[in-house]
Amino acid sequence: MVPWTQIFAQALGFRMNWDTPPDTFHPYRNHFIHRRTVYSHTEELLDKNGLNGFHCVRRAICEMEMIAEPRKMYHKLLKMVFRQQSSDTDRWHNKTAEDCKLSQLSCPFSFLDVSLYTDTV
Numbered sequence: 001m002v003p004w005t006q007i008f009a010q011a012l013g014f015r016m017n018w019d020t021p022p023d024t025f026h027p028y029r030n031h032f033i034h035r036r037t038v039y040s041h042t043e044e045l046l047d048k049n050g051l052n053g054f055h056c057v058r059r060a061i062c063e064m065e066m067i068a069e070p071r072k073m074y075h076k077l078l079k080m081v082f083r084q085q086s087s088d089t090d091r092w093h094n095k096t097a098e099d100c101k102l103s104q105l106s107c108p109f110s111f112l113d114v115s116l117y118t119d120t121v
Helices: 004-014 036-049 052-064 073-081 087-093 098-104 111-117
Strands: none
Touching: 004 111, 036 087, 052 073, 052 087, 052 098, 052 111, 098 111
């Protein structure tokens, strides 16, 4: 049986490919995506699905910082997405070890649990 976090993660990955509402997508303008936009859209999507989006994004950031050298491709991609590059994402990145523990308790969903379909190692 597939754990609910795995099913939810696969659906989340699919839904993250589309802007909401659809009329906000303009493929020929702004060919770049900011981390703050990815974080806030992820947070909003998780909130709409009954999870605490802020804490789930922060949990992902905390978990990625614990992986020094990711071996799996999926973890390498997550590490790239959830690293801090500018002060635009300070809202999620300014944290203590206690904040990370709180986020782990507040969010039952881990992005690390998604890799079953992307890696076999």
